[in-house]
Amino acid sequence: MTLSHYASVPLVTAMLLLLGADALAQQVPTAGSQLQQISALPPKTTTTSPVLEVPKDSIPTTSRADVRRLKVVGLQFSGASALSEAELVKICGFVPGQRYSFVELHELAARVTSHYRSLGYFLAQTYLPSQDVTEGLVQFQVVEGQYGAIKLTNQSRMSDHVAAHVLESLKSAGAVTASDLERRLLMLSDLPGINVKSVLVPGASTGTTDLQVNVSDGRTLGGSLEADNHGNLFTGAQRAGASVFFNQPAGIGDLATLRFLTSGPDLTYGQATYQALLGGLTAGVSLADLRYRLNGEFASIQSSGSAQVRSFYLSYPMIRSRNSNLSLQWSSDEKLLSDRTEVGSLGNTSEKFARLSTTSLRGDFRDSWGPAFNDYAATWTHGSIDLRDPIARDLDLLSAHSQGDFDKLTFSAGRLQHVSADVQLYARLSGQWASKNLDASEKFSLGGAGSVRAFPSGEAAGDEGASLTLEVRSNLPQISEHISGKLQLIAFLDAGFIQLNKRTWEAETAANRRELQGAGLGLAYSGPENLMVKTYYAFKLGNEVAQSQADAPGRFWLQLSKPF
Template sequence: MQSSFPTSVRSGWPLVRWSLIMASTACAPYVCAATLPNAGQLLNEYQQTVPAEPQSTEPPPAFELPTETRQIADSALRVTLTAVRFSGDIALAQKENLQARVKPVLGKTLDHAGLQQIADALTRYLRGRGYVLARAYLPRQDLTDGVLEIALMQGRLESGKQRIEVGGTTRSNPERLRAIAASALPEGEVLRAEDLERALLLINDQPGVSARSALERGTQPGTSRLLVDAKAGQRVSGGVSADNYGNRSTGTARLNAQVSLNDPLGIGDQLTLGASKTTGSDIFGASYSLPLTPSGLRLQVGASYLRYDVDQQQFRSLDLRGNARTASIGLSYPLIRSRLQNLYVTAGYEHKALEDRALGSNLRDRSLDNFTFGLSGNRFDDFASGGVTDAGVSLTLGKLDLSGNRADAFADARTAGSDGRFEKVNLRVSRLQNLGAGSDWSLYAGLSAQWADQNLDSAEKFLLGGPAGVRAYPIGEAAGDHGWLGTLEVRRMIDTGIPQLRVQALGFLDTGRVWLHQDRWQGSENNATGRNRYDLNAVGAGVNVWFDRWTLRTAVARTLGDNPGRSVNGLDADSRSSDWRAWIQASVAF
């Protein structure tokens, strides 16, 4: 079949191909004014353009504790306290220095209610220290000498299988849920708050399970039983969204969908399918996860496929197209799981196969094999009216293989030298702080960063522009081997008086720095200023709206200063020159 390309292009294809390969590696000014889009870049952008959900500074509610049974008060009792002695779990009194807490009441004359208040105060104190079932009570005694006896019980669950009872109706076997709780509640040990919270939260972490719990008195003295009422949650959940977060070369308007089948096999598993569509790209993904142990170890496997073709005017004649295929497997485990703080450890492997084509021939054929190890967590506190801190760190040990295209490998050897092994570290930390008790105002501050030991493939670079970065710049702006991004937002919740409708207004400042290349080479900085390191800054405002299952996010940002990374024609990464960017996303969950 006769080629549709002009004869001049076809006859000069080896030279064109070489120029394109060099452009995709170094993007020399004489070849292109804007960076050639490629599969690794588009995959990287897709993975980084989903802003985190707004956090709440309120931790999950506390769990229900057993009610107290008290003696009938003696209204005629009056006693002047000369001393307080403890009985029962005396070691607890010594460990928590309870004598110091009762010292202020010595010498006072109290009635029965006053004595009971002392015991109640000690109970609250011990439970606040994490002894969930601890109890201080007044046994029958003779108070003629003014010595008050307070009995202490640390509190334990009953021994045996009956210590945990799971009721309700779920797709999961109740014995499996009981085993989850039992893994966090060692038999015969004192019941601590962190153990109880871990047990209940691990159950609620199971897909398709919604559980409530309570404690009731056990049949054995000083013991309790854990009652778990488990109900089936949503069998199917997910959402649909539309946004303008796409790369201009393949279409900024995106339509996204995700659906999850929760607990389909009744073993705590979950199957998730997702898709995203623009005018010039499609991405499909699937993942499956299941628990490996009752204590929270979880396995996840996944795969995705991205296809693209570039319809941007300056690249149309090159017929740029390609695909990215990924496969992954990983483990996660909650080292700490509680109401107020959580810490997870993760380990995973991912394979990426990236192919780019131009004028019908292979331009790049690359693969990446990455092992990633990470820690992430959060902590709620009451500092200055309360807030939550979120953080994470990961180490990636990877290998880039360029052997699929010898010309690409040769060009890389003469320029970036990215072929082979690499390491990179990613860090993120954020804080959401209430600005006053009961205030509608809050302050959000976030920082993310990346460091690499050598020049990286486009699939691994740190991105500074876009809706999750410096918001006055487009997707793909300032992609570098190293970088950091800082965000400061002042937020205010607006009372609309309409049930289920929440409106949040915000103003923000974004700032960041990028190092385009760890190791520079001649012609590596394809920008108007020739700089490898530079900063981007922006200010803006936005409105977020939540109504029932619907969410709307908007943001408008303006640049502060110029863009040192602009092309020689003064254009940003999307081939435009504008000081303003607007972002919008609408979504509905089901």
């Protein structure tokens, strides 16, 4: 602030704040609010699913042609270690003293095999060996399935040590279980730039299986192109960008990512990320830089700003399988946010420094009702905001009290339900709780293409709130035999509420709660080579009027992405 030019700015600014600061904060984009809209669009990588070949059942057989029935007084099981003999007798439903045919005895063995496989011992087998049963005591042989040799053939850029470390829990003489084998193979295939193929073959001794894992190189370089109209009107709604992924640059299960997004001269964003395997964790660092300039009705105040973000994060896959996943992530972030306004020769720069510690759980699972795919996330953030401008601190003391420590919880849950081969239902709930009034960079927003689509990006940003989206998706017939891909028609309903400030202050006059609703239609096209085009038209329901930019009865959204 240049006080020599404008000594009465603190008084004037305070008067504006007291008379209508809440409305101003709602309408004027800041570095923090611009950063939030971009953070919602992280670049994504794709991994290949591991290929696993499993040997067919091969067990000794006894003749089932004998229809004689014999009195059985007891059962014995050899080779079982995961379950006790008493448990196995109960599982197969044996009744002492009852007469059984050999066919029925084989059925008892099949029940034990089925139970083992339901526990994840997918190679387990139970059979009747040749024996003397004249005394009425029947012996069953249980083969739980154990590893013989485990052989890793690595022909990729990644070091042998990294691949061996991922597979280290699969030990020779250990039981072959679906959950552990699937987890390790998926974790290996999650590493960037490699392909994984594995084969289970009969081992050298009875009851053992050898695991052969072959790792080969995938793509070294990849990326994606993106374009949308999801940006803020005053920094440019039309945006375009690109992401580039460098797989295994050091051969340690690592990934380097560069991302760039721009709307032209009014908004530029760049991000560089590097992550690598660190024991059982993935560790990463990220640097991001944003520059913006406001146009339109804010051009006269020459408002501009920047944001720099430094991040360090750790993640761990608590559950990893084809049907259920859960990861734990912790991150530490530092943000330097700067906003400058100039009117003629007068200027003011407001600078904030934020330090955040974030813990999140993210998961998904599939179920057989439909079938359906579900995802969920919960994130706890503890942070602090330091308003470095003395005038801004004084004004904050008169109003929001956002300076200092805060906590917030954000959550989301979604479900994609298959009704038929061509019809799906989709629902998503997301929201936020806050311990106090938050800075603009930490608020929850209702408007935009990812929430209530009938309102502009950044509309209705507040400390606490929730939004709900309901969709009906229907696959459309192929337009032409010359046009490949899938086209989907989407009918949707969006709704949400927001509490603008956790706690109000005496001079605040604007309404502290808003409720937004909208509905509309959309088209989603999945084309060749993973081309994706999404477009929506949403119209408002109810009497709410957009405040962050000019009101409109409906809004059109477009998004394109193309991996390369």
